[in-house]
Amino acid sequence: GAGVSQSPRYKVAKRGQDVALRCDPISGHVSLFWYQQALGQGPEFLTYFQNEAQLDKSGLPSDRFFAERPEGSVSTLKIQRTQQEDSAVYLCASSLGNRLGNQPQHFGDGTRLSIL
Amino acid sequence: DAKTTQPNSMESNEEEPVHLPCNHSTISGTDYIHWYRQLPSQGPEYVIHGLTSNVNNRMASLAIAEDRKSSTLILHRATLRDAAVYYCILSSGGSNYKLTFGKGTLLTVNP
Numbered sequence: 001g002a003g004v005s006q007s008p009r010y011k012v013a014k015r016g017q018d019v020a021l022r023c024d025p026i027s028g029h030v031s032l033f034w035y036q037q038a039l040g041q042g043p044e045f046l047t048y049f050q051n052e053a054q055l056d057k058s059g060l061p062s063d064r065f066f067a068e069r070p071e072g073s074v075s076t077l078k079i080q081r082t083q084q085e086d087s088a089v090y091l092c093a094s095s096l097g098n099r100l101g102n103q104p105q106h107f108g109d110g111t112r113l114s115i116l
Numbered sequence: 117d118a119k120t121t122q123p124n125s126m127e128s129n130e131e132e133p134v135h136l137p138c139n140h141s142t143i144s145g146t147d148y149i150h151w152y153r154q155l156p157s158q159g160p161e162y163v164i165h166g167l168t169s170n171v172n173n174r175m176a177s178l179a180i181a182e183d184r185k186s187s188t189l190i191l192h193r194a195t196l197r198d199a200a201v202y203y204c205i206l207s208s209g210g211s212n213y214k215l216t217f218g219k220g221t222l223l224t225v226n227p
Contacts, residue, residue, distance in 0.1 A: 045216070107160045
């Protein structure tokens with residue numbers, strides 16, 4: 001079956017531009033997560049959705065970062081007025097359950113964002 | 117969040133077993149032990165998880181110490197495709213749904 005799909009795979013933008021990253025989770029998965037992974041580091045949590053509700057956005061680095069999941073399936077992570085420090089791999093994950101610590105998360109291969 | 121400690125790197129030979137250790141001395145009674153791995157240029161991949169008892173699946177085995185302060189991920193026969201960064205993560209039920217990744221263990225498999 002299809003896994004988590006992210007697009008685009010690579011994105012290059014000039015500093016100051018807005019970008020939008022898309023995540024298609026596994027069908028039927030209730031929970032959706034965004035993580036940011038800097039070079040040489042482990043992924044860091046950004047935000048979490050349960051269906052369409054954004055229940056935790058504590059990891060978003062600034063108010064330039066915005067995520068939505070309006071119909072409880074596809075999610076978009078938007079970064080406004082990009083800066084060089086936003087360069088990273090952005091990972092999306094989904095899981096079947098809701099807020100259960102024993103549910104595996106299934107990750108996409110990420111979008112590699114480079115800000116020039 | 118309870119923290120885990122892993123060696124920065126380990127090396128193994130192809131077709132030999134690999135034992136990847138993880139210390140989690142501050143683990144609480146409701147914390148599950150998860151292992152994920154990340155191959156180059158890919159997202160993390162779930163490997164296995166457990167609470168108290170040892171667990172086996174098609175990818176690996178998880179051995180959990182009786183006091184739960186440490187665990188070991190066992191790859192029974194390493195292949196070149198097992199070369200990856202392996203992350204040991206604690207996640208409790210309820211609100212601790214987010215995964216907190218450390219730096220993991222970089223496993224090199226020699227042919």
